[in-house]
Structures are given as structure tokens and as C-alpha cells.
Amino acid sequence: MLTGPADRAREEPAARRRRRPGKGTLVLPPVLFVAVLLLLPVAFITLYSVGLRTNIPGVPTAFSLSNWSDFLTGGGSAFRGRFVYSMEIALLVSVAATLAAYPLAYFLSFVARRRRYALLLVLLAPFFTSYLLRVIAWQIILNNDGVVNSLLWTLHLRPKGSAISWLIYSNFSVALVLFYTWIPFVSLPIFVVLENMDHRLQEAAADLGASRAATFWRVTVPLSLPGVIAGFVFVLIPTTGEFITPLLVGGPNNQLFGNSIQAFFGDTPDWNYGSVLAIALIVVVIVLTLVFGRFLQTDLRTETRPEQ
Amino acid sequence: MRLTSRLGSAGLAVYFWAFVVFLFAPLVVLLIFSVNKSATPTLPLSGFSTRWFHEAFGNGELTGALLRSIAIALIAAVLSTALGIMASLGLLVLRGRAAALALTVLLLPLVVPYICLAVGLLILVQEVGARPSLVAVILGHCVIVLPFAILVIMPRLRSLDPAMNEAAQDLGASPLAALRLITLPLLAPALVSSGIICFVTSFDEFAIASFLAPSGQPTYPVFLYASARTPALLPEVIAVGALIIAGSIMLVVLAEGGRRWAERRLVGQTAGSGPLTAPDSEQPATFAIGNG
Amino acid sequence: MHPNEPGGQAHGLAARPGTGQVSLVALTKRFGSFVAVDSIDLEIPAGGFFSLLGPSGCGKTTTLRMIAGFEEPTSGRVLLDGQDIARTPPSKRPVNTVFQSYALFPHLRVFDNVAFGLRRAGVPRDEVRQRTGQALELVQLSDYARRKPGQLSGGQQQRVALARALVLRPAVLLLDEPLGALDAKLRRQLQVELKQLQAQVGITFVYVTHDQEEALTMSDRIAVVNRGRIEQAATPQDLYEEPANAFVADFLGVSNLMDATVAGPSGAGAQVRLSDSFSVEVQRGDVACRGPAKVVIRPERIGVEPAGSPGSNRIPGLLTNVVYLGSGLQLAIQLASGHAVTALVPNTGEDAVSAWSPGMSVACYLPPSGLRILGGDPPAGGRADDPANGAG
Numbered sequence: 001m002l003t004g005p006a007d008r009a010r011e012e013p014a015a016r017r018r019r020r021p022g023k024g025t026l027v028l029p030p031v032l033f034v035a036v037l038l039l040l041p042v043a044f045i046t047l048y049s050v051g052l053r054t055n056i057p058g059v060p061t062a063f064s065l066s067n068w069s070d071f072l073t074g075g076g077s078a079f080r081g082r083f084v085y086s087m088e089i090a091l092l093v094s095v096a097a098t099l100a101a102y103p104l105a106y107f108l109s110f111v112a113r114r115r116r117y118a119l120l121l122v123l124l125a126p127f128f129t130s131y132l133l134r135v136i137a138w139q140i141i142l143n144n145d146g147v148v149n150s151l152l153w154t155l156h157l158r159p160k161g162s163a164i165s166w167l168i169y170s171n172f173s174v175a176l177v178l179f180y181t182w183i184p185f186v187s188l189p190i191f192v193v194l195e196n197m198d199h200r201l202q203e204a205a206a207d208l209g210a211s212r213a214a215t216f217w218r219v220t221v222p223l224s225l226p227g228v229i230a231g232f233v234f235v236l237i238p239t240t241g242e243f244i245t246p247l248l249v250g251g252p253n254n255q256l257f258g259n260s261i262q263a264f265f266g267d268t269p270d271w272n273y274g275s276v277l278a279i280a281l282i283v284v285v286i287v288l289t290l291v292f293g294r295f296l297q298t299d300l301r302t303e304t305r306p307e308q
Numbered sequence: 309m310r311l312t313s314r315l316g317s318a319g320l321a322v323y324f325w326a327f328v329v330f331l332f333a334p335l336v337v338l339l340i341f342s343v344n345k346s347a348t349p350t351l352p353l354s355g356f357s358t359r360w361f362h363e364a365f366g367n368g369e370l371t372g373a374l375l376r377s378i379a380i381a382l383i384a385a386v387l388s389t390a391l392g393i394m395a396s397l398g399l400l401v402l403r404g405r406a407a408a409l410a411l412t413v414l415l416l417p418l419v420v421p422y423i424c425l426a427v428g429l430l431i432l433v434q435e436v437g438a439r440p441s442l443v444a445v446i447l448g449h450c451v452i453v454l455p456f457a458i459l460v461i462m463p464r465l466r467s468l469d470p471a472m473n474e475a476a477q478d479l480g481a482s483p484l485a486a487l488r489l490i491t492l493p494l495l496a497p498a499l500v501s502s503g504i505i506c507f508v509t510s511f512d513e514f515a516i517a518s519f520l521a522p523s524g525q526p527t528y529p530v531f532l533y534a535s536a537r538t539p540a541l542l543p544e545v546i547a548v549g550a551l552i553i554a555g556s557i558m559l560v561v562l563a564e565g566g567r568r569w570a571e572r573r574l575v576g577q578t579a580g581s582g583p584l585t586a587p588d589s590e591q592p593a594t595f596a597i598g599n600g
Numbered sequence: 601m602h603p604n605e606p607g608g609q610a611h612g613l614a615a616r617p618g619t620g621q622v623s624l625v626a627l628t629k630r631f632g633s634f635v636a637v638d639s640i641d642l643e644i645p646a647g648g649f650f651s652l653l654g655p656s657g658c659g660k661t662t663t664l665r666m667i668a669g670f671e672e673p674t675s676g677r678v679l680l681d682g683q684d685i686a687r688t689p690p691s692k693r694p695v696n697t698v699f700q701s702y703a704l705f706p707h708l709r710v711f712d713n714v715a716f717g718l719r720r721a722g723v724p725r726d727e728v729r730q731r732t733g734q735a736l737e738l739v740q741l742s743d744y745a746r747r748k749p750g751q752l753s754g755g756q757q758q759r760v761a762l763a764r765a766l767v768l769r770p771a772v773l774l775l776d777e778p779l780g781a782l783d784a785k786l787r788r789q790l791q792v793e794l795k796q797l798q799a800q801v802g803i804t805f806v807y808v809t810h811d812q813e814e815a816l817t818m819s820d821r822i823a824v825v826n827r828g829r830i831e832q833a834a835t836p837q838d839l840y841e842e843p844a845n846a847f848v849a850d851f852l853g854v855s856n857l858m859d860a861t862v863a864g865p866s867g868a869g870a871q872v873r874l875s876d877s878f879s880v881e882v883q884r885g886d887v888a889c890r891g892p893a894k895v896v897i898r899p900e901r902i903g904v905e906p907a908g909s910p911g912s913n914r915i916p917g918l919l920t921n922v923v924y925l926g927s928g929l930q931l932a933i934q935l936a937s938g939h940a941v942t943a944l945v946p947n948t949g950e951d952a953v954s955a956w957s958p959g960m961s962v963a964c965y966l967p968p969s970g971l972r973i974l975g976g977d978p979p980a981g982g983r984a985d986d987p988a989n990g991a992g
Contacts, residue, residue, distance in 0.1 A: 027398030027410045030391040030454060034413050037451045038420065041428025044435060055434060104327055107320040111312060119324075121564060126331045129556040130512045132529050133549040136536050137334030140341065140349045140546070147337055150351035184331065212313060241421025244514055248536060258423045265427045265519065275431075278424045289419050471703035474670055477691045479717035479764065493707050574707050 042282065048275035055271040067276045079260055079277060086257035087284075089171070090239040093178040097186045098232045104183070105190035105227075106220075110199075120191060127184040135248045138177045142168040142249060169251030177245045182238075186231035193227025194220075233292040237285055257281060335553050342550035347543050360547035367544055373531035374548070377511050380442060380527060384449040385506035391450070392457025392502055393495070396465045397487075399458075418455045422515040425452065430519045440520045445527065448516040453506040460505065464498035465491075497570045504563050508556070613731075613738060613801050619681055619694075619771040620804035621646040622667060627676035629662050636662045638828035639676065644772075644806060644821075646681075649798045651807045651815040654825035655851070660808045661776055663825070667806065668697045668774050680771060691720075696765035697774040700781070702757045704749035710736070710760050711745040717768045735767035738797070754782050755790060762797070772804045779814070791818050812852045816840065824848050842884070846894050846974055855896040856941040862893050862973060869968055875937035880913045880966050885973035894974040899944035901970030904931055907961035913968060917941075919960040924953070931956060933964055 047053045051064035071079055104123065108116045126134070141147040144163035152158040166172050201223070205215040243258030250256070261281065264274025312320065337349075342361070346354040364370055395414055399407055417425070429448050433440060468491065476486035492499075517527040526534070532549075535541035622644040629637040637659045644650045652660040665671040667678055669690030678686040685693055696717070705713050715732045723731070736742045739759035749757055758778055765773055775794075779787045795818045798805045809815050815822050816836045823833040824847070832844040843849035846857055861873045862882075869883035872895055882895060907916060920940075921932035929945045929952075941964065947953055956962075 024398055024401040024406070026394045027402060027414075030395040030398075030458075031410050031413050033391060034416060034451060034454065037429070037432075037447055038417055038425065039413070041425065041432045042420070044431045045424070045428050048431060053431075053435070055431075100327075103320055103323050107324040111317045111320050112324075121560070122328060123324075123331070125557055125560050126335060128508065128560045129335065129553045130529075130549070132512060132514055132532050133338065133553060134334055136532070136545070136549065137338045139536065141334060141337055143349075145348065145350045147349070147351060154352050180330070180334075183327070212316070237419065238421070241423050243423050244533075247533070258421065261423050261427060265430060271427075271431065274427060278427055281421055282424050285419055285421060469701050469703055471699045471701050472705060474690070475697070475699055475703035475764075476705075476716070477689070478668060478670075478695075478697045479768065480691050480720035481716075482691055485720065490705055 045275045045278050045282075048272050049279045051272055055269060067273050071273070071276050071280065079257075082255065082260055083257050083277075083280065086240060086242075089175060089178070089256065090236055090242070093175055093182065093239055094232050094236040096175075097179050097182045097235050098190075098228060100179075101183055101186040101231060102190055102224075102228065105187045105194055108187075108191055109194035120187075123187060124184045127181075131181065132244065134181065135177055135245050138173070138180065139168070139248050142173050142176075144168065168249055169254065171254055173249040174246050174254045174256070177249050178239055178242060181245070182235045186235050189227045189230040189234060190224060191227075193224050193230075197223050229292065233288065237288055240284060240288075241281055335557075338546055338553055339550045341543070342547040344543075348539070349542065349546060360543045361551075364544035364547045369526075370531060370535075370544060370548065373526050373528045376442065376521075376525060377528035380446050380449065381507045381510040383446050384453060384510040385503045387446070388450045388453045388457045388506045389461075389499055389502045391454055392461045393492075393499070395454070395458050396462040399462060400465060414458055415455045417452045422452065422513070426515040426519045429516060433520065440522050442521060442525060444520040445517050448520055449510040449513055452513070452516070453509050456505045456509065457502040460502045461495060461498045464495055468494055494574070496574070497567050500570065501563065501567060504559065508559070613735060613766050613769060615647060615801060615803040616769065616771070619646065621681055622772055622804065622806065623677075623679040624663070624667075625677040625679060627663070627666060627678060628674045629659075629666060629671060630674045635828055637666070637673075640825075640828070640830050642823055642830060642833060644804065646804050647802050648820035649795060649805045649807065649818055651809060651819040651822045652825055653809055653812060653815040653822050653851070655810055658825045659828040660810075660825045664697075664774050664776055664806060664808050667772070668695055669693050694768075694771040695774060696768055696770040696772075697776065698758075698761045698765050698778045700777045702749075702761040702778070704757055704760055704764075706749050708748070709745065710741065710747050710749065710752070713749065713760055714764045714767055716764065721768070731767050735763040738766065738801075739763045755786050758782070758790065762794075766801065766803070770803065772806060775805060775807045777809055779809075787814075794818060816852065824851060826851075840898070842972065843896065843974070846896075849896045849972075849974060854899050854942050856899065856902070856939075857974075858895045858897075858937075858939045858941070860893060860895045862887075862890050864890070870973065872971070872973065874915065874935070874939065878915050878935075878937040880915070880971060881968040882971040882973050883968040884971065887973060889973065895971055896974060897941070897966055897971045899930070899942050900946075901967060902941060902943035903965035903967065904933070904943050904945055904956070905963045905965055907963055909963040909965070911965065913966050913971075914963045915966065917962055917964050919956060919958055919962050921958055922956050929953060929956060931962075933962060935964060 112119050149163045153160040202215050205219045241258050246255045261277045264270050341349040343356050344353050345357040473486050476490045514529040517530050521527050535545045624642040626639045628639045654660045666673050673686050677684045714735050715728050718728045824831040826847050832848045840852050849855035863871045863873050866881045870887040872882045873879045915935045917933040917935040920934050923930040928947045931943045933941050
């Protein structure tokens with residue numbers, strides 16, 4: 001995972017060493033920085049979740065798993081339900097985005113050969129604009145008097161003032177916006193793996209008499225699977241913690257698990273219970289990362305440099 | 309035999325461009341309604357007007373939030389790029405388990421959901437007896453963008469020939485001078501990329517800012533969110549949003565073009581190949597052999 | 601480069617007189633449990649072209665890096681003109697290096713690359729300009745001062761690296777396989793130029809290579825390194841003609857190493873039994889030893905004659921392969937004594953070349969003055985760099 005021309009010198013017969021710029025101790029400030037600002041907060045969240053700390057003055061602090069048992073087994077079923085709902089939406093969006101992104105990546109790598117990097121940039125450009133603004137834009141489009149509805153009214157396809165109800169503040173709107181947001185991002189790992197594939201393999205298959213469809217399903221797809229899974233995981237993990245989209249285009253029944261966490265720390269502060277939810281989410285994400293970890297290997301070898 | 313039939317290629321192209329339209333549609337919507345006369349973003353359009361831009365920039369709260377976000381993003385970008393340089397230099401030297409452990413910790417923010425990190429920082433602020441502040445926002449942003457800085461800087465650093473650093477010292481430069489005169493200038497394209505990515509990410513960050521920005525001092529995304537639910541403010545929000553969108557797209561194009569220009573200028577390429585790396589035995593000098 | 605430069609001071613880059621003598625005393629370098637350099641003692645005389653020759657991983661580069669200062673010795677001393685510099689950082693040593701990858705700074709122009717060291721030393725601007733100009737003139741790259749390294753060919757980059765190091769007038773110049781990345785023809789040309797350059801400036805060159813031909817061509821003295829030890833240090837001629845042991849003999853060219861038994865004296869030399877049926881007289885090497893030993897003879901010393909030729913020191917054999925080298929013929933012969941040898945026959949014309957074909961029976965004449973006894977394994981008489989063995 002960590003190799004480069006600099007490291008080839010390191011792995012040669014132990015006799016070869018290079019005096020590198022910098023010392024190993026230079027990692028300490030950044031590592032400490034992350035430790036204090038990420039590990040420590042997570043540690044605190046854990047403490048809150050088991051009652052050892054609390055934000056409510058006057059309440060005694062003692063180790064207690066009552067909030068946990070409530071969430072996992074007891075009357076906290078509303079949040080469990082929302083947890084399950086969030087995972088369902090996240091899975092749905094991830095699968096849909098991955099399936100939709102594959103042909104895009106395929107197009108770039110196999111059809112648009114010469115301009116593929118420029119077109120990739122076109123595909124990715126919206127991803128680099130403000131996420132919040134994009135969600136607000138969708139709100140404008142899907143709103144009860146938004147672009148879609150008012151267009152239908154103007155074209156007399158619907159009586160004026162009658163809005164399509166499921167267009168906004170619904171499962172549809174939340175799923176659609178999430179899907180929209182992540183498509184460009186998912187195409188990237190699939191594109192990378194298709195690019196790195198030796199295209200002569202497909203030629204060889206054709207030489208051996210395979211039809212186009214057979215070549216695709218039996219050569220291209222299996223070999224591109226690591227990239228596909230990487231893309232899938234790239235979407236799945238952040239989407240489980242998503243909360244901004246439901247705030248703007250979701251109704252009360254479409255709030256996701258992240259919104260619950262938010263509520264416990266904002267509107268009706270119960271930091272202890274909120275911490276339980278937060279830890280639950282962190283655990284899920286860590287499990288997903290560990291399970292799919294090898295597909296997330298970042299190649300820090302060399303920068304990918306598109307050919308001129 | 310081509311890999312895709314003519315029909316297949318055409319179909320894929322249609323699919324691709326349809327998606328591009330789908331992806332850009334909301335952005336275009338914002339652009340259109342930013343110059344729409346009516347206060348409600350609805351069809352049919354009511355005529356061209358730049359009034360919303362004037363009103364937006366006359367709105368003290370909005371401009372205040374914008375400036376706050378820009379300042380925070382700038383500081384976060386500089387700070388995290390600096391930390392990223394340190395981390396990359398250190399990781400270059402570390403080996404085995406220490407390196408893996410350090411890297412895991414440093415990349416952890418990529419995995420932790422922002423909402424969890426945000427509430428965690430809120431707790432931390434409370435526990436140390438402090439109050440929500442913009443400094444806390446800056447620090448929180450640094451944590452989440454640090455992995456990006458490392459992911460951009462480290463490959464670039466690794467691709468540099470380590471012998472150059474030795475050569476610099478051999479010629480009389482102290483290790484610090486070698487870093488300053490040789491390593492850092494050669495890292496420049498990656499540093500710029502890192503700065504841009506960190507800036508953009510921080511500027512758009514909502515979760516941490518919503519919890520840690522003091523009330524009355526919102527960052528731009530926090531302000532944006534509040535305004536999105538207030539129909540009266542919506543057109544101003546759209547106007548500024550259109551500007552930001554246009555600016556972001558331009559930034560992306562410029563960044564890519566600028567990066568390529570910097571690469572060329574850096575090594576004075578005429579042939580457009582990459583910067584000098586250590587030639588190994590499988591790779592004889594690729595340049596034309598002149599008259600010595 | 602102009603060896604007959606009028607005015608003779610090599611553009612002001614000549615070595616300071618009386619400097620540049622390097623001594624390595626019991627120098628050792630360990631990486632964990634791996635011993636890369638095993639207590640070597642070496643004298644590198646001032647002002648000459650000295651090569652460290654050996655196979656990959658033998659420790660020659662590590663040794664060079666200890667002289668440069670990029671590795672700290674585990675123990676032992678590195679003496680430069682009598683002073684121990686082993687703990688001095690590389691930036692403070694009057695030693696400069698030409699790296700295998702040249703390590704030019706790609707973001708600086710050629711001029712600024714060469715001037716780098718001068719500027720680091722605080723040399724005033726006018727002097728920087730003058731000396732940099734001189735250095736570039738010396739390597740014939742004055743016209744390229746404003747270019748960037750990426751715009752130069754491999755050979756040109758190597759010259760810039762040279763100029764960059766030489767402009768500082770170091771006491772010793774270290775070169776770590778600098779010609780490795782170049783094609784054969786350019787390499788040979790640069791070998792000659794490097795040698796001439798060294799003669800011109802008179803600075804001690806310490807050159808690391810695994811190419812024995814390169815070392816033989818360029819060096820005044822060579823140290824053959826193997827597994828962290830010096831097998832033999834001598835002039836190219838001594839190494840080639842009088843190798844101390846099998847390793848040295850085999851590393852520099854074809855040695856035709858043969859296992860034999862030294863039976864007894866014979867004239868000024870010794871009688872050596874190659875097999876039960878064949879004995880030869882050997883006049884060189886360790887003629888005093890007795891018993892099992894190794895005998896070497898260089899391919900060009902073997903005389904290949906038609907089968908049945910009379911005379912002593914002749915062994916019948918079968919020609920198994922003929923390789924046409926252009927400048928000569930390489931003949932692989934299976935001797936009746938059971939040894940396989942390679943002989944080199946110069947190309948003196950069509951008749952000489954067409955006379956030999958595989959499958960022929962021949963007689964191999966091994967002249968007594970061409971044969972050399974190496975002694976058993978390990979080399980008889982102790983370590984090869986023991987002065988008693990004629991080395992060092």
C-alpha cells in the first residue's frame with residue numbers, strides 16, 4: 001500500500017538506504033492532532049453513551065447500560081426502526097448508484113477513448129460544487145410549486161395548484177437526491193479499474209471467438225468487480241450517516257438515523273441517548289470498513305497522472 | 309471486432325450525455341432562477357433581473373456568513389496542508405507497524421460520519437469548559453480535511469527521487485535547507501491541490517459548523533440552511549448560490565489546467581513526459597541521445 | 601573535453617595539491633543482523649582514478665555512501681587526508697557525489713543546479729557566475745545553462761551532475777555507477793571522457809561499478825569487493841594477470857577455472873595434474889603449495905592447434921561451440937582432462953575464422969606462463985588483502 005520509487009530503495013537488499021527528507025517523528029504532530037480531535041471526542045461519546053458523563057447538570061453519573069438496552073431491545077424501537085430504514089435507503093441508493101455508474105465508466109474507458117479524461121472531469125465537476133446548494137436546487141425542482149410541478153401546470157398537464165404529492169418530502173425525494181449526489185463519485189473507482197485493465201484481454205477473448213456480450217459478462221465485468229465494490233462501499237459508508245438531505249427534501253417520515261442523532265444534540269438535548277445512537281452508527285461504519293477494507297486500499301504509490 | 313457495436317456505442321453515449329444533463333440540471337436551475345424576477349422559484353419565468361444579487365450583497369448577515377466561511381476555509385486549508393506535509397514526510401521514513409498505525413489514525417476521519425464527529429466535538433468543547441467558537445469550527449474542519457491533504461501530498465512526495473535530497477545535502481545544504489529549496493518546491497502542485505480541496509471542503513461543511521459555530525456567527529452553509537427554509541430569503545440564497553456554483557466549476561477547470569501548467573513549468577518539459585525519477589535498470593534514459 | 605588545454609589548470613577546477621587521500625580503517629556497517637561491510641581496510645591514493653568493483657549487493661555502494669556521509673559506520677574510521685570524517689554530516693565534508701540517477705534538481709535550470717553548492721557556501725555572486733561558467737565549459741555544456749534538466753539527454757544530464765560536483769573543488773569525487781542508465785555506445789564514450797577529465801583536474805575519483813570492463817578501462821587501481829570484504833586491491837593489470845583467488849579471477853573476465861592437483865616442482869614452477877592422464881607445467885601463482893588447488897588461464901592465452909600437435913602442455917579436446925565475435929572467435933572446448941575451457945582466437949582473416957567448426961578435435965596449448973595456481977579454497981595464505989599476498 002505504501003510503495004513508490006522511494007520505497008524500492010527501501011526494499012532492496014537491506015544495504016540500500018536513502019537519507020529521506022524528514023524524520024519519522026514528524027508524524028507525531030498530525031497524529032496527535034487527530035487523536036485529540038477525533039479519538040478523544042469518540043471516547044467521550046462512548047462515555048456518555050454508558051452514562052459515565054452527562055450534560056444534564058445535577059444528574060449523577062454512573063455506569064449504566066440502560067440507554068443501550070433501550071435502543072437495542074426496549075421501547076427505543078422508533079430509533080431502531082429509523083436505523084433499519086436508514087440502512088435500507090443507504091443500500092438502495094448505493095446499489096442504484098453503482099449500477100447506474102457502471103455504464104458511465106464503461107463509456108468513458110472504452111468508447112470515449114481520446115477525450116475520456118476531459119469527459120471524466122465533466123462528469124465530476126458537479127460533485128465539486130457545494131453539496132448544500134445542490135440539495136437546495138433539488139428542493140426548488142421538486143417542490144410543490146417547484147420546477148416540475150409548475151412546468152406541468154404551465155403545459156396544462158395538471159390542474160394548476162395540484163402538486164404531485166410524492167415528489168417531495170418523501171422517500172422518493174430523499175433517495176433521488178442521494179442517488180444524484182453520489183453518481184459521479186461512484187464512477188471514479190469503476191473508471192480507474194476499467195482503465196487499468198489490460199484491454200488486450202478483451203481482444204484475446206474476441207480472438208478466441210467470444211461474442212461482445214460474452215466478452216463483457218465473462219471478462220470485463222468480473223475483472224472490474226474490485227472497482228465496482230469499491231465504488232459501492234464509497235457510497236454506502238457516507239450515506240449511512242447522511243442527514244442533510246432529509247432535512248431539506250425529506251418529510252417527517254423520511255428522516256434518517258443521522259437526523260435522530262442531530263435531534264438529541266440540538267433540539268431536545270439528551271446527550272446520553274444521542275451518544276448511544278452515535279456510537280451505534282460509528283460501529284456500523286467501522287464494521288463496513290473492516291469488511292470491505294481491501295477494496296478501499298488507496299494506492300499511494302504514485303499520483304495518477306492523466307496522459308496529455 | 310470492436311468491443312462495442314455501433315449501436316452499443318451510440319447507446320452508451322446517449323446514456324452518458326443524458327446523465328450529464330441530469331447532473332447539471334439542478335445547477336442550471338439555480339443559474340436560471342438567480343436572474344429570475346419573481347421572488348418564488350417557479351415556472352413560468354417572470355423576466356430577467358439582477359436584483360437578487362444586489363439584495364444578497366446588501367444583506368449583512370449573508371455577506372458576514374460568506375466572509376466567515378472564506379476565512380475559516382483559508383485557515384483550515386493552510387493549517388491542514390502544513391500538517392499534511394509533516395505527516396507525509398514522517399510516513400516516508402516510518403516503516404512497518406508504526407507506519408500502518410499512523411496512517412490508520414490519520415485517515416480515520418474519512419470513515420467517521422461527520423454528524424458523529426460534530427457531536428463528539430461538541431461534547432469535547434463542553435468537557436474542556438470552552439464554548440462553541442469559530443476556532444473550534446476551524447479545528448474540526450482541519451481534522452476532516454487532513455486525510456485529503458495527505459492523500460494528495462504523499463504520492464507526490466513518494467514519486468520524488470530520494471537521491472535529490474541527498475544530493476542537496478552533499479552539496480552543502482542542511483537537511484532543513486534541502487527541504488526548503490528542493491522538496492517543497494517540487495511538491496508545489498500537490499500543495500496547491502491540497503489547498504484547494506481543503507478549502508472547498510471546509511467552505512461547504514455543514515455538520516460541524518452547525519454545532520460549533522456560535523449563534524449569531526454562522527458559517528455560510530449554516531446560514532444557507534436556515535435561509536432555505538425561509539421563502540423570503542430564498543431568492544438571495546439562489547443568487548449567491550449561482551455565483552458559488554459558477555465559481556466552483558471555474559475553479560475545477562482552472563485547477564486542472566493550472567496543475568498541468570505547473571507541472572510543465574516545473575521541469576521545463578518539451579516532450580510532456582513526467583518529472584525526473586530515479587532511472588532503474590529496466591528503464592534506460594528515455595530522452596533522445598544528443599551529441600553528449 | 602580538451603585534454604591538451606593550453607594553460608593547463610583545467611578551468612580553475614583542479615585539485616588542491618596534496619589532498620584527496622582516503623583511508624578506510626576497519627570500516628564496518630551492519631543493518632540489523634546483516635553485515636553489509638565487514639571491517640574493510642583500504643587505502644585510496646590521492647589524485648588517482650580508483651574503482652570499487654563487485655557484484656550487486658556486495659557492499660561497494662554502502663562503502664561509498666559511508667565516505668560520502670549518507671551512512672554512518674557501525675564501527676571503524678573514514679580518514680580523509682588523515683582526519684576522521686566518519687561522524688561529519690555530508691553537507692560539511694569536502695566530498696561530493698555523482699549519483700546513479702544524477703539527482704538533478706528538475707525545477708532549477710542547469711546553471712542553478714551547478715551553482716547550488718556554491719550558493720549554499722555563501723560564495724559571492726560574481727565568483728559563483730565565474731566558477732559555474734568554468735565548470736560548464738569543462739563539461740562542454742555552456743550553451744545549455746538556461747535549460748532545465750528535463751530538456752537534456754541522459755549523457756548531458758550526467759555531465760551536469762559532474763559539473764555540479766566538481767565546481768566545489770572537492771578533495772574526493774564519488775561516482776555511484778553514473779553510466780548505468782546509458783546505452784552501450786554512449787557509455788563507452790563517456791568512460792573515456794571521464795578518465796580524461798580525472799586526469800585533467802587531478803581530483804581523486806572513487807568510482808563504483810559492477811562492470812569489470814568499465815573498471816579495467818578507467819581505473820588506476822581497483823578494489824574487488826565481495827560480500828562486504830575486499831578480495832583484492834591492485835592495478836587493473838595485476839588483478840587481471842595475478843588474481844589472488846577464484847572470485848577475482850572469475851569476476852574479471854573469463855577465468856577458465858580448473859580444479860587440479862599440484863604434484864611437485866617443475867623447473868621454476870610446479871607440475872600440476874589436471875587429471876590422471878594429463879599434467880602441465882605452471883610457472884605463475886602459488887607454485888609452492890601442494891595438493892588440491894585451482895588453476896586459471898585467460899582465454900586469449902590458450903593456443904588452439906589442430907589435433908595431435910606435438911609439444912608439452914598440450915591437452916587434446918573437442919570443439920563444442922564457436923561464437924563469432926567480430927573481433928575474434930570464442931571457442932568452447934571440452935578438454936580430455938574433463939575440464940571445459942573457453943579460448944579466444946583473434947580474427948586475423950577469413951582463413952583463421954573458417955578453420956574452426958563445432959565437432960572438430962583440437963589440441964589446446966596451455967602455456968606455462970599463462971597458467972596460474974590459485975591455491976585451494978579459501979585462498980591459500982589467508983586473506984587476499986594481506987600485503988604478504990602481493991595485494992593492497
